Amino acid sequence: MNVGVIGAGWAGLSAAIALHDAGHDVSLYEAGPLAGGRARRVPGSGNAALDNGQHIMLGAYQHTLQLMQRLHREPDRLLLRFGLKLQAASGDFELRCRALPSPWHAVAAVALAKGWHTSEKAALIKAMARLRLRGWKVTPDRPLAQWLDEQHQPAGVVKRFWEPLCLAALNTPLVQASTLMMARVLKDSLDAGRNASDVLIPRTDLSDLWPDHLPAGITLHRHSPIQRIDAASNGYTLNEKHWHDALVVAVPPPNARRLLADLPARPGTERLMQHLEAFSPVAIATLNLMLDEPWTTLSEPMLMLDDQAAPGQLGQWLFNHAVISNARERHPLISIVLSNCLSSALTDRDAASRLIIEQVRRQTSQFGPMPDIAQQLLIIEKRATFAATPGLTRPDNNTPWPGLVLAGDWTNTGYPAVLEGAVMSGQAAARCIG
Numbered sequence: 001m002n003v004g005v006i007g008a009g010w011a012g013l014s015a016a017i018a019l020h021d022a023g024h025d026v027s028l029y030e031a032g033p034l035a036g037g038r039a040r041r042v043p044g045s046g047n048a049a050l051d052n053g054q055h056i057m058l059g060a061y062q063h064t065l066q067l068m069q070r071l072h073r074e075p076d077r078l079l080l081r082f083g084l085k086l087q088a089a090s091g092d093f094e095l096r097c098r099a100l101p102s103p104w105h106a107v108a109a110v111a112l113a114k115g116w117h118t119s120e121k122a123a124l125i126k127a128m129a130r131l132r133l134r135g136w137k138v139t140p141d142r143p144l145a146q147w148l149d150e151q152h153q154p155a156g157v158v159k160r161f162w163e164p165l166c167l168a169a170l171n172t173p174l175v176q177a178s179t180l181m182m183a184r185v186l187k188d189s190l191d192a193g194r195n196a197s198d199v200l201i202p203r204t205d206l207s208d209l210w211p212d213h214l215p216a217g218i219t220l221h222r223h224s225p226i227q228r229i230d231a232a233s234n235g236y237t238l239n240e241k242h243w244h245d246a247l248v249v250a251v252p253p254p255n256a257r258r259l260l261a262d263l264p265a266r267p268g269t270e271r272l273m274q275h276l277e278a279f280s281p282v283a284i285a286t287l288n289l290m291l292d293e294p295w296t297t298l299s300e301p302m303l304m305l306d307d308q309a310a311p312g313q314l315g316q317w318l319f320n321h322a323v324i325s326n327a328r329e330r331h332p333l334i335s336i337v338l339s340n341c342l343s344s345a346l347t348d349r350d351a352a353s354r355l356i357i358e359q360v361r362r363q364t365s366q367f368g369p370m371p372d373i374a375q376q377l378l379i380i381e382k383r384a385t386f387a388a389t390p391g392l393t394r395p396d397n398n399t400p401w402p403g404l405v406l407a408g409d410w411t412n413t414g415y416p417a418v419l420e421g422a423v424m425s426g427q428a429a430a431r432c433i434g
Helices: 010-021 062-070 104-111 118-133 144-150 155-170 179-190 253-260 269-277 349-363 419-433
Strands: 002-006 025-029 079-082 085-087 094-096 199-202 219-221 229-232 235-238 242-244 246-249 281-291 302-304 317-320 333-338 373-386 404-406
Touching (some): 002 010, 002 235, 010 025, 010 246, 010 419, 062 419, 085 302, 094 104, 104 118, 118 155, 118 179, 144 179, 155 179, 235 246, 246 253, 253 269, 333 349, 349 373, 404 419
Parallel strands (some): 002 025, 025 219
Antiparallel strands (some): 079 199, 085 094, 229 235, 281 333, 317 333
């Protein structure tokens, strides 16, 4: 079968590989110059090969890890792996999973956490135990802030545990985030074996991690935006010139809706269009600082920053590539992540960057002075994820049109907008085609 895949993000790429492995002829259409979608190398970023955003994965991401192995991209070499560790840059808090069977590795992490009173630890352990006893289900779904209030979670636990994890996993504030989606993340990371909660950070740029290494039989058309899909009696035509037996549409919801609007209406079309309209994009910003020299006195790969310490201090996570990367040219790089960032706070990029740099210097003082900054680049991915809110109805892979399926982290994977969800969705779309 001749299959076209529209969009070369992680969902489209994983669909293309699965279809290729099933024996189909696959053509992949990407509007930009690089594959990878919202997890890719920034074109022209120089020797350091900056990414459009700092990403992490978890040991639970088995579909992604298996895909890397399929492409002979060695996860043990290309990913820095360590046990889950939440450490405040200021040094006043640390939670670290222990070398115990699941779920005791997580229980011990809380019980031995630095910076919480005994009552705070007990409250978190009790809430997690209740959630586990209920099969990690929350019915009805509701905002995480409401559920945390029902569970009598102390303010210190919310600030140091729930809020950082919610922003990192769902990119949605507590008052809006789906408790059910958060519970799914916790189930698959903390209750699926000790290694499932491991943190995996790419040691190379995101494009080199695996998107640049497609099987030879897949035809990738770069700089090839698809503007129109037309249905034929025996397939579909793209831009009135590329014909395919079947299609995978692996683009963001607004783009998918625009493309599908040209097709003849069928039962279920209106419902699908309504679902595609329901997504709200959420931005993530990353401030990349290329230092004069590697920050060797900061020995941690990842630290939590306090984004509530003072106005304008927006950084939430700090990544030190001197510890992470296996590429020497990336060693002087540090990246500061601003999840769920509001564009209004970053209107003046220079001023925002100055405040974030001041925040980093102040909160990391225990590690010694940060080396001087040689270059800096603030990257804002305006549609990095979707708001993971309660009651959000996400479409399945199948559509009302035969042989046309959807793929994307926004489809009904059960996960929020994470890389593993994108890979899972692409592989599920390929199975729908057969």
